[in-house]
Each structure stands twice: as C-alpha cells, then as structure tokens.
Amino acid sequence: MPGVGPRSAERIALWMVQAREQQPEGIARAIGETRAAVHPCVQCGFFATAELCEICADESRARELLCVVEQPTDILPLEKTSAYRGRYHSLGGRISPLDRVAPEDLRIASLLERVEKESPGEIIFALAADVEGEATTNYLVELLKKYPVTLTRIAHGLPAGGGLESADELTLYRALSGRTRL
Amino acid sequence: MPGVGPRSAERIALWMVQAREQQPEGIARAIGETRAAVHPCVQCGFFATAELCEICADESRARELLCVVEQPTDILPLEKTSAYRGRYHSLGGRISPLDRVAPEDLRIASLLERVEKESPGEIIFALAADVEGEATTNYLVELLKKYPVTLTRIAHGLPAGGGLESADELTLYRALSGRTRL
Numbered sequence: 001m002p003g004v005g006p007r008s009a010e011r012i013a014l015w016m017v018q019a020r021e022q023q024p025e026g027i028a029r030a031i032g033e034t035r036a037a038v039h040p041c042v043q044c045g046f047f048a049t050a051e052l053c054e055i056c057a058d059e060s061r062a063r064e065l066l067c068v069v070e071q072p073t074d075i076l077p078l079e080k081t082s083a084y085r086g087r088y089h090s091l092g093g094r095i096s097p098l099d100r101v102a103p104e105d106l107r108i109a110s111l112l113e114r115v116e117k118e119s120p121g122e123i124i125f126a127l128a129a130d131v132e133g134e135a136t137t138n139y140l141v142e143l144l145k146k147y148p149v150t151l152t153r154i155a156h157g158l159p160a161g162g163g164l165e166s167a168d169e170l171t172l173y174r175a176l177s178g179r180t181r182l
Numbered sequence: 183m184p185g186v187g188p189r190s191a192e193r194i195a196l197w198m199v200q201a202r203e204q205q206p207e208g209i210a211r212a213i214g215e216t217r218a219a220v221h222p223c224v225q226c227g228f229f230a231t232a233e234l235c236e237i238c239a240d241e242s243r244a245r246e247l248l249c250v251v252e253q254p255t256d257i258l259p260l261e262k263t264s265a266y267r268g269r270y271h272s273l274g275g276r277i278s279p280l281d282r283v284a285p286e287d288l289r290i291a292s293l294l295e296r297v298e299k300e301s302p303g304e305i306i307f308a309l310a311a312d313v314e315g316e317a318t319t320n321y322l323v324e325l326l327k328k329y330p331v332t333l334t335r336i337a338h339g340l341p342a343g344g345g346l347e348s349a350d351e352l353t354l355y356r357a358l359s360g361r362t363r364l
Contacts, residue, residue, distance in 0.1 A: 074346040081355040124361055128345040141364050155339030155360035160352035162341070163310040164256040170342035173263040178337035179306055180360055182323050 043114070045090035045107055046072045055079075055088060062086045064121040068111065068140065070094050070128060078126060086124075089114060094127060094136040103139060111140070115147055122150040129156045129174075155180075225296070227272035227289055228254045237261075237270060244268045246303035250293065250322065252276045252310065260308060268306075271296060276309060276318040285321060293322070297329055304332040311338045311356075337362075 004012065016024045040046070041053035048054070055061060055075070065086025069075055072090045091106040115123070123144060127133035141151055157175035158167055167175070186194065198206045222228070223235035230236070237243060237257070247268025251257055254272045273288040297305070305326060309315035323333055339357035340349055349357070 069346065071347075077346050077349065077351070077354055078358070081351050081358060083355045083358045124358070125364070126346060126358070128343075129340040130343045130345070133345075137364075151364040152361040153364050154354075154357035155337045155362060156342065156357075157337030157339040157360070158311040159341045159344070160338065160350060160356060161310075161312045163312070163315075164251065164259050164308060165253075167259065168342060169259070169263050172259055172336075173265045174342060175336035175338075176260070176263065176265050176306070176308075178339070178360075178362055179334040180337060182307070182319075182333040182335050 040072065040090075043110075044088045045092055046075050046088060060085075063118055065124065066114070066118070066120040066122070067124045067126050069126050070133065070136070074126065086120075091136070094132045095139055096132045106136075108140070108143070112143065115144065115149065119147075120149060122152060125151070125153045222254065222272075225292075226270045227274055228257050228270060242267075245300055247306065248296070248300070248302040248304070249306045249308050251308050252315065252318075256308065269302075273318070276314045277321055278314045288318075290322070290325070294325065297326065297331065301329075302331060304334060307333070307335045 001009075037049050038047050041048035041056055042051055043056045044053060046053040046055060048056075050057065062085050065084070067078065067084060067086055067088050069078070069088060069090050070093060072092075075088050075090065078084055078088075089107070089111050091108065091111070093101050093106055095101060095103055095106070114120075125137045125140065127137050137153060144151060155178060156171070157178055158164075158171065164172065183191075219231050220229050223230035223238055224233055225238045226235060228235040228237060230238075232239065244267050247266070249260065249266060249268055249270050251260070251270060251272050252275060254274075257270050257272065260266055260270075271289070271293050273290065273293070275283050275288055277283060277285055277288070296302075307319045307322065309319050319335060326333060337360060338353070339360055340346075340353065346354065
C-alpha cells in the first residue's frame with residue numbers, strides 16, 4: 001500500500017490480529033464493496049459507481065467545455081480549484097514509447113467519438129508539462145484540428161507563490177514566451 | 183555568509199589561519215576589489231562595473247522590450263533562458279506594507295522616466311507569482327496604462343516537468359484561467 005513502510009505495515013498487521021472490536025472485518029468488507037462498486041465511467045473514464053460518473057451525469061455541467069487529462073486522478077485536483085464547470089475525458093495515460101504505451105492503448109477513439117457526438121466548443125488539454133505530456137497533446141491536436149472546435153492548453157509558467165530565483169530555466173522560458181496581456 | 187553553517191565556518195577559519203600559500207590574501211583582495219568595482223547600473227539597477235551594466239551598454243539589445251523585475255538577481259535566471267533579448271529594469275524590491283516597503287522606496291520614478299525617454303513597445307512584468315508581486319504589478323500597470331505601450335505579464339501556470347497531481351490549487355486555477363490557444 002502506498003505510503004506504508006515495513007514498520008507501519010507491521011504495526012497495522014499486529015493491530016489487525018489483536019483488535020477486540022470488529023473494525024478489521026469492517027475494513028475488509030469496505031475494501032471488497034469499494035472494489036466491486038467503483039469502476040471507470042463509460043464516458044469519461046473517471047471513477048463511477050453507476051454507468052456514468054457524477055460529473056458526466058450532472059446536467060448542470062457545461063457541454064461546451066471538454067477537459068482532456070491523463071489519469072482519472074488528475075480530475076480531483078482540477079475539481080478542487082472550483083474554476084472549471086465543464087466535462088472531462090481521461091485518456092488513461094499518455095503516449096510513452098519507453099513504457100510501451102502507444103496511442104492505441106489510450107482512450108483516444110472514445111474521445112473522437114465524443115467530439116463528434118457532443119461537438120464541444122472548446123477542448124482544454126490539461127496534461128503534464130513534460131515531454132510525454134506535450135507529445136500526447138500535440139498528437140491529439142493533429143487528430144482534432146479537423147473538427148470545428150477551439151483547442152487550448154492550460155498555461156505553463158511560474159507556479160503560484162514562486163519567485164524567479166526558484167524557477168528552473170525551462171519554466172522561465174515558457175513563462176516568458178507564454179506571457180499574457182494585462 | 184549564506185550557505186555556510188557553524189561547522190563549515192570553523193573549517194574555513196582554520197584553513198585561513200593554517201594555509202601556507204597566499205590564497206587567503208588573494209581572496210581578501212578579490213573581495214575588496216569586487217566590492218569597490220561592482221555597483222548598481224544607473225539605468226536598470228543590475229550589477230555593473232562601468233556606469234551602465236553590460237546589458238544596458240549592449241546596443242544589440244532590443245529597445246522595444248523592457249522587462250521589469252524585483253531584484254537585480256532576478257535578471258540572472260532570465261538571462262540563462264536565452265529567450266529574452268530586450269532590456270531590464272530592476273525595482274530593487276516589491277511593495278510590501280508588512281516589511282515597510284512603500285512605492286517610494288522602489289526605483290519606480292526612474293522606470294517612468296525610462297518609459298518616457300525610450301518609449302518601449304512592450305513592458306513585461308516578471309515579478310514573483312505571490313500576493314506582493316501581483317500587488318506591485320497592478321500598481322505599476324495603473325501608473326503605466328496612460329502610456330502607449332503594451333503591458334504583459336509572464337505566464338503563471340504549471341511549472342516545466344510538473345504533473346497535475348503535484349500542482350497546488352492556486353497554480354491549477356491560474357493554469358486553467360490563463361489557458362492558451364493551440
């Protein structure tokens with residue numbers, strides 16, 4: 001389990017064996033139930049308990065905006081900002097020849113299907129600001145530019161609270177070239 | 183001295199006393215010479231050995247671009263990107279009521295003078311992406327918007343190499359609202 005080292009694991013194991021209450025059984029049941037209940041949303045790939053996830057099922061969500069992310073877990077931090085009221089599409093990864101992840105391994109066909117069916121006004125690419133994230137974005141831009149949709153990418157630049165002296169060269173380069181009008 | 187703790191300081195002091203060669207004297211001389219030779223550029227505030235710093239004296243530098251930074255040290259990382267060929271203006275700090283730094287304490291009068299004299303086409307604000315950096319930028323934008331000059335700010339967003347899961351809420355919020363067209 002992530003974040004649990006050998007010492008913590010031993011403490012947890014001993015607690016499980018020695019606990020008087022029925023808590024360990026409760027946890028075991030909860031794990032089984034969660035595993036059985038949660039599966040990827042058929043539309044966007046986010047975590048869902050029904051066929052559609054809560055975001056896809058929410059009719060108040062703008063259909064004009066579609067935000068493409070790598071992993072379903074990337075949707076959580078974006079939701080926390082409360083700045084986005086559109087819908088998502090999780091690719092399930094990014095193109096990475098070294099890890100043997102090809103475009104066919106990603107949920108790209110279903111993205112194209114959604115673009116054709118839902119015809120959003122804008123697709124926002126919110127992939128990681130690294131080589132593979134950029135490559136995946138460029139690949140999708142090539143595929144999508146034949147559709148009548150505005151393609152945008154989240155800004156790359158100085159992180160919040162950061163000064164110039166703590167930024168690396170590439171971040172500053174992108175911050176300079178992506179400067180915005182005031 | 184920054185980065186020198188008590189143990190390092192002791193080692194350095196003992197080396198200075200025991201060194202057989204004339205290296206310690208050389209260092210003392212170099213410190214004295216550097217202190218005497220380096221002073222702020224009268225035009226931009228960067229480190230200079232002549233009246234003007236090397237950047238201000240460089241005629242190949244575009245006069246149309248002026249980049250406003252907080253400290254002269256902020257010019258170094260921007261120069262390392264090799265992405266900027268314009269000129270700089272260091273304010274010598276940022277407006278910070280808590281630290282008792284008022285607009286009068288900054289090199290703002292000389293900035294306005296330069297804008298009037300050099301009439302640059304674009305002023306790029308490259309201040310820190312925190313509250314005080316933003317406040318100083320806004321203050322200067324108010325002062326400068328009467329001049330016929332384009333005012334821009336370096337991009338705030340995802341730092342290079344960063345994924346969505348490692349970005350904080352405010353950074354993601356700014357990355358989303360500052361998204362760029364592809």
